[in-house]
Amino acid sequence: MSTSAPTSRREQILKQAARLFAERGFHGVGVDEIGAAVGISGPGLYRHFAGKDAMLAELLVGISGRLLTGGRRCVAEADGSADELLDALIEGHIDFALDDRPLITLHDRELDRLRDTDRRLVRQLQRQYVELWVEAVRKVYPQLAEPEARATVHAVFGLLNSTPHLGRSGTLPGRRATAALLHRLARGAFDAASA
Amino acid sequence: MSTSAPTSRREQILKQAARLFAERGFHGVGVDEIGAAVGISGPGLYRHFAGKDAMLAELLVGISGRLLTGGRRCVAEADGSADELLDALIEGHIDFALDDRPLITLHDRELDRLRDTDRRLVRQLQRQYVELWVEAVRKVYPQLAEPEARATVHAVFGLLNSTPHLGRSGTLPGRRATAALLHRLARGAFDAASA
DNA sequence: CCCGCCTGTTAATGACCGTTAACACCGCCT
């Protein structure tokens, strides 16, 4: 729908699996449902994935990796001030949260359902992403101690990742306004952290 | 361990069930595990609860109700300024988040695993709690439109409820410092919302 | 003393579910 491509079967399955996992939890959805969501049924999925676990692993590793890659691109392209870097990080994270709500939900909800090796990998990617933020934040707010900075970054993630919960009642006018609001809230939180 | 009491079997079971559900998800934990966590085994739980669903229902209705009750007490006791009311709400929510992490986790994670009637009840309680906050926020920031206020409240909930994710690495010195930091972050976000 | 009630136990049941087996179609390449 966005960049689009041939949209291979794998991607189609992953997308639907992400949606279902986010809606009903990893253990709450059966392979038959995932299959039905893409028009094939049940065990046909095993032509594309080694198993249900493999789908979740690929989803979580994928989102973690893309977040980190996006963050690193921000750092690399940040020729300007530290302030601009932090803004770029916030904007990038908001884009992820708004475009891939199911993945954001999975990201901090079903991590423990992974095999040890995959879980370690995801955690490592997450940790690097957090460190990247902490560094950027402490450049903008040098008086902020590291533990406080780290806790604040986690809290701001919680704030930005709240978008899945906004789906209920009368939400905001549009995506642009929501992104702008979230951006302001995040900056406000960081400002307040260093008071 | 904290207020303590006779700590009836029911309460003991609920506490352990909350912890396990938060750790591994509702479908991820079996009744045998819950039983083992309180020293009895497996089907003995059915002397205290109608079923696994009933435990989750009681947990979610309980936390939603207590949040709402706490919020209402803040409103009732707020003889002072609107500012003080908002601070009291924030403090109350932080206390919940820090004292009952598993319940906070469950609260926005396993809601969809409930029977229709229970889910409706929990959602209604949650909605009233949010409305209570929105009203308080708009008293402090009158220029803030209602949709923005509601979205901001949800986002701040995400921020405050991020505490479960802080358990990993080097966290903050103590509970008091964490609570103070979260309080500042929340106020900072609200300040920024009305800019 | 003894009868219920409360609270446990273990064994069995029945459903669900992930995974594999066995089979089939279809399009492409030689």
Next chain:
DNA sequence: AGGCGGTGTTAACGGTCATTAACAGGCGGG
């Protein structure tokens, strides 16, 4: 034409799991 890899299908297996059945000890009140 023929074979083969990719993609499906349905049926069967095996394990897990919530729930129920059947049974038993303890203990307080008549």
